[in-house]
Amino acid sequence: MIDQRHTAPLRLRGLGMRYGTGAWALRGVDTTVPAGRTLAVLGPSGCGKSTLLRLVAGLETPGEGEVLLGDRVLSAPGSTVSPEFRDMGMVFQDYALWPHLRVRDIIGYGLRHGVHRTSAGERGSRVAELVEFLRLDGLEDRRPAELSGGQRQRVAIARALATRPRLLLFDEPLSNLDSQLRGEMREELALLLRRLGTTALYVTHDVSEALALADRVLVLHEGRTVQDASPEEVFGRPASGWVADLAGFSSRIEPDAVTVEDGRAVATVGGSRFVGRDCGEDVGGGGPAAYLHPEAVRLGEGPDALPAVVVSSVFEGRHHRVRVRVGSAGTVLLHSVSPQRPGDRVGLEIEPDGAVIFGGAAEPHPLGSARATQNQVGGPEERHRDALQR
Amino acid sequence: MTPLLERRRAKAGPRPTRRVSPENALGWFILAVLFVLVGAPLLFVLAQGVAPGLGLARDWSVRPELLGEIARRPLWQTSLVNSLTLATGAMLLGGALGTGLALLRHTVAFPGARLLDVAAWALLVSPSFVLAQGWVLFASPSGVAVGTLGVDPSSLVFSPAGLVVITSLIKYPFAYLATSAALHWDDGSYRQAAALAGARPWTVLRTVRIPLLTPAVASGAILVFVDVLGDFGLPAALSAAYSYPTLPYSIYASVRQSPVSFELGGVLSFYLVAIIGAAILLYIRILRGSRYDFLTGAATRVPPPPARYPWLWSGLTALVLAITFGVPLGTSLQVSFSRTLHGGPVPDNLTLEHYADIFSAGSRMSEGIVNSLTIALAAASVTTVLAFLIGVVLTFTGFRARFLIDVAGTVTLAIPGIVLAVGYIFLWNQPFLAGVGLGLYGRAELLVLAGTATALPIAVRLQLGALAQVPASLLNAAALSGARFPTRLRTVLAPLIAPALVSAFAAVLASGIFDLAATTMLAPPSFTTLPVEILAEYDRGRYGYATAGAVVSAVLVMVLAAVSSVIGRRLLGGPTHGSGA
Numbered sequence: 001m002i003d004q005r006h007t008a009p010l011r012l013r014g015l016g017m018r019y020g021t022g023a024w025a026l027r028g029v030d031t032t033v034p035a036g037r038t039l040a041v042l043g044p045s046g047c048g049k050s051t052l053l054r055l056v057a058g059l060e061t062p063g064e065g066e067v068l069l070g071d072r073v074l075s076a077p078g079s080t081v082s083p084e085f086r087d088m089g090m091v092f093q094d095y096a097l098w099p100h101l102r103v104r105d106i107i108g109y110g111l112r113h114g115v116h117r118t119s120a121g122e123r124g125s126r127v128a129e130l131v132e133f134l135r136l137d138g139l140e141d142r143r144p145a146e147l148s149g150g151q152r153q154r155v156a157i158a159r160a161l162a163t164r165p166r167l168l169l170f171d172e173p174l175s176n177l178d179s180q181l182r183g184e185m186r187e188e189l190a191l192l193l194r195r196l197g198t199t200a201l202y203v204t205h206d207v208s209e210a211l212a213l214a215d216r217v218l219v220l221h222e223g224r225t226v227q228d229a230s231p232e233e234v235f236g237r238p239a240s241g242w243v244a245d246l247a248g249f250s251s252r253i254e255p256d257a258v259t260v261e262d263g264r265a266v267a268t269v270g271g272s273r274f275v276g277r278d279c280g281e282d283v284g285g286g287g288p289a290a291y292l293h294p295e296a297v298r299l300g301e302g303p304d305a306l307p308a309v310v311v312s313s314v315f316e317g318r319h320h321r322v323r324v325r326v327g328s329a330g331t332v333l334l335h336s337v338s339p340q341r342p343g344d345r346v347g348l349e350i351e352p353d354g355a356v357i358f359g360g361a362a363e364p365h366p367l368g369s370a371r372a373t374q375n376q377v378g379g380p381e382e383r384h385r386d387a388l389q390r
Numbered sequence: 391m392t393p394l395l396e397r398r399r400a401k402a403g404p405r406p407t408r409r410v411s412p413e414n415a416l417g418w419f420i421l422a423v424l425f426v427l428v429g430a431p432l433l434f435v436l437a438q439g440v441a442p443g444l445g446l447a448r449d450w451s452v453r454p455e456l457l458g459e460i461a462r463r464p465l466w467q468t469s470l471v472n473s474l475t476l477a478t479g480a481m482l483l484g485g486a487l488g489t490g491l492a493l494l495r496h497t498v499a500f501p502g503a504r505l506l507d508v509a510a511w512a513l514l515v516s517p518s519f520v521l522a523q524g525w526v527l528f529a530s531p532s533g534v535a536v537g538t539l540g541v542d543p544s545s546l547v548f549s550p551a552g553l554v555v556i557t558s559l560i561k562y563p564f565a566y567l568a569t570s571a572a573l574h575w576d577d578g579s580y581r582q583a584a585a586l587a588g589a590r591p592w593t594v595l596r597t598v599r600i601p602l603l604t605p606a607v608a609s610g611a612i613l614v615f616v617d618v619l620g621d622f623g624l625p626a627a628l629s630a631a632y633s634y635p636t637l638p639y640s641i642y643a644s645v646r647q648s649p650v651s652f653e654l655g656g657v658l659s660f661y662l663v664a665i666i667g668a669a670i671l672l673y674i675r676i677l678r679g680s681r682y683d684f685l686t687g688a689a690t691r692v693p694p695p696p697a698r699y700p701w702l703w704s705g706l707t708a709l710v711l712a713i714t715f716g717v718p719l720g721t722s723l724q725v726s727f728s729r730t731l732h733g734g735p736v737p738d739n740l741t742l743e744h745y746a747d748i749f750s751a752g753s754r755m756s757e758g759i760v761n762s763l764t765i766a767l768a769a770a771s772v773t774t775v776l777a778f779l780i781g782v783v784l785t786f787t788g789f790r791a792r793f794l795i796d797v798a799g800t801v802t803l804a805i806p807g808i809v810l811a812v813g814y815i816f817l818w819n820q821p822f823l824a825g826v827g828l829g830l831y832g833r834a835e836l837l838v839l840a841g842t843a844t845a846l847p848i849a850v851r852l853q854l855g856a857l858a859q860v861p862a863s864l865l866n867a868a869a870l871s872g873a874r875f876p877t878r879l880r881t882v883l884a885p886l887i888a889p890a891l892v893s894a895f896a897a898v899l900a901s902g903i904f905d906l907a908a909t910t911m912l913a914p915p916s917f918t919t920l921p922v923e924i925l926a927e928y929d930r931g932r933y934g935y936a937t938a939g940a941v942v943s944a945v946l947v948m949v950l951a952a953v954s955s956v957i958g959r960r961l962l963g964g965p966t967h968g969s970g971a
């Protein structure tokens with residue numbers, strides 16, 4: 001019913017932009033989103049992800065590089081196909097629902113005005129189709145102010161789908177929702193994107209959203225690509241410490257040594273050892289480092305436990321947020337069911353899947369080649385290092 | 391996908407990329423229009439100051455030394471001194487009055503406090519020549535004051551000091567509204583922080599409140615200065631009773647009274663524009679130097695505490711209203727219903743004959759009303775649309791020369807109507823324009839252009855606030871739905887800011903119908919307009935007829951503004967029809 005046979009692959013070639021003569025907001029982004037797939041663009045605020053989205057939407061003109069949808073060049077330096085001719089639908093961060101129109105007029109807007117105009121009958125049936133598809137029955141005559149947050153978002157999605165776009169753009173559409181609704185809408189969106197089969201670009205700063213919704217994740221840092229890989233790989237084998245931190249591995253410690261044994265990285269800290277995922281060299285540079293996820297660190301007294309000293313303990317409701325110091329290697333954050341006393345000596349047990357370790361000097365990694373993206377020019381290492389040095 | 395939709399898609403298929411976007415095209419168009427409406431006339435005025443007769447006379451030459459002649463020519467000098475005296479005096483007195491009333495209004499609550507706001511707005515939109523006529527009719531030796539109250543204030547009023555007082559009473563709303571705006575949103579936390587640091591109420595006032603308020607007070611006073619300096623209505627109304635030539639009046643006389651002297655008009659316009667330009671620069675500096683962004687998100691409307699002696703402040707408000715509003719307009723109203731000026735409000739003196747005259751067949755006043763209304767409606771329509779487009783360029787596009795449009799808006803705000811009108815004469819009288827069929831001087835269309843130029847800054851400002859509240863994403867969403875630029879403006883932006891569009895239209899209509907400066911200077915000889923007719927009848931001594939004309943027009947304007955509000959809101963703000971879904 002809501003088929004998107006006209007979807008097309010999106011290609012970005014060396015895309016870059018700067019505002020005025022200032023620093024580049026985005027530089028050298030290369031990627032391809034195969035037809036029907038979803039690419040999440042992930043990064044903190046100011047990383048250039050909104051600029052990327054606006055370039056793809058035709059709301060900005062690139063300073064370098066190109067945007068292609070199928071074989072059609074939509075943007076190049078100095079010239080841009082206007083948004084109305086780009087065959088794209090977009091779900092805005094603030095939904096951008098016109099407050100003076102009713103739901104049916106909002107959804108049918110593109111079919112009534114402008115380049116996608118159709119007959120009234122056709123528009124009516126398309127709007128009815130979308131109302132049913134997005135469970136908006138009974139709300140057709142309401143104005144945006146009379147809708148809940150979730151309903152507003154579904155109207156925004158319906159509007160974006162109405163003109164049967166070849167590409168769907170999502171600009172942090174869940175960021176305005178409260179945390180519970182966000183979880184529900186994330187599930188809904190994941191299902192929706194799969195059912196639609198439309199090529200989609202999804203911009204977010206939320207790792208779990210990116211991992212849940214996308215077939216591929218492009219991580220941006222200071223306007224440059226630092227990793228372009230599957231969600232599993234971004235989470236399981238981040239390209240750099242910065243990406244690991246973004247993915248939730250928030251504690252960084254510096255081991256005395258890192259070796260690789262049977263494909264696993266083994267870190268040594270003050271005579272104790274723990275195992276983690278081998279991530280090879282950190283493309284951002286620097287020596288050996290281990291990044292630990294707070295959920296993967298437990299207090300324990302086993303023979304391999306890492307000795308540490310409690311620095312602080314704060315009650316957060318479901319658990320106590322405990323920070324411990326591991327000698328001179330750094331501090332580690334963990335969640336504990338019981339309060340801890342600052343100064344107490346404790347032991348840490350670390351789940352191997354909850355630690356990512358850089359700087360392992362051993363046999364070449366069998367997955368090493370998979371880390372570099374297939375469609376990057378010059379390799380992510382070079383660019384990331386460049387980005388960090390700017 | 392239906393075949394129809396597919397065909398449309400194929401048509402919309404790969405298109406050549408665009409070099410000139412519709413947004414940029416609109417920007418250049420606006421710039422060109424502004425140049426014709428404001429830039430070129432102003433350049434011609436300034437050029438006439440150093441090269442009198444430029445393009446108009448056969449033997450013109452560049453004579454920059456003319457600017458120095460002001461030291462030797464008594465009329466030029468008197469005009470300059472009178473203007474500066476009046477503007478400076480009104481700036482001080484009107485500024486103090488406006489600021490004091492604003493402080494009162496926002497410091498304590500008392501019955502009728504809101505009437506101070508109403509009075510300020512009413513005075514602001516009332517044509518100054520009508521108010522000034524009211525004052526003259528009240529204070530002249532055979533006027534209403536003598537007939538009704540038995541006192542003769544003429545010697546007090548018709549003196550430089552008296553004129554300063556009258557002008558202050560007419561123009562104080564600029565200072566009142568500027569200070570009120572700053573007091574309206576009052577962030578209590580600044581005062582609380584000072585109090586918690588140990589400051590007593592007086593110290594808080596001295597060290598926190600007054601310094602925060604100073605820019606508003608200063609800018610309000612400067613606005614009074616600028617408006618008085620450029621005002622033509624007041625000296626025009628006064629000229630019948632008391633000779634007090636000011637720059638605008640001498641400019642008018644130089645071009646419209648025999649012998650015509652372009653050099654006088656040019657030089658005096660040059661000085662007027664220079665002084666106003668300096669004042670506006672100072673004003674902008676004050677606003678920039680201490681911006682009002684001390685208002686944080688915590689700023690709220692603070693309801694003032696009840697006054698200790700509410701009757702005292704209510705009485706004071708009533709007195710202020712009676713003097714500023716009641717005296718001039720009440721006098722005009724009374725005169726319009728009176729047989730004679732000095733007869734007083736007694737039954738024998740009451741008559742409807744002036745109104746009957748106006749509505750009698752072929753009366754020049756009703757002809758003037760129809761003509762002025764037509765011109766004002768045309769100017770209001772053009773101005774509202776143009777101001778909307780200017781607002782769009784300023785708010786929603788990345789047009790490179792935006793700042794030029796912004797500057798043009800500010801400049802126009804500062805140029806007195808009389809100077810602009812002189813510029814229109816200098817420009818549209820040029821033989822080369824007549825040669826290509828564009829000699830608009832002496833044609834009614836020129837009044838529409840002048841009305842548009844005069845009203846444009848206000849119309850833009852009335853819409854900018856509303857436009858700034860519309861998120862760009864609402865327009866981007868329409869673009870991505872396939873709507874072209876004009877469609878986006880029509881279907882999304884215009885309905886969203888409908889109330890502002892309607893307000894702008896009503897304001898331009900109301901002020902345009904009484905636009906004295908432009909019509910006096912530019913109206914074709916056989917083309918009767920309302921303000922010129924009122925002034926002419928007034929000069930002839932037919933005060934009842936003249937004031938009745940003003941009253942009829944004012945009522946008509948109010949009715950029209952109300953009707954256009956209702957219609958406009960319904961047309962623009964209503965739900966879209968025929969959704970077809």
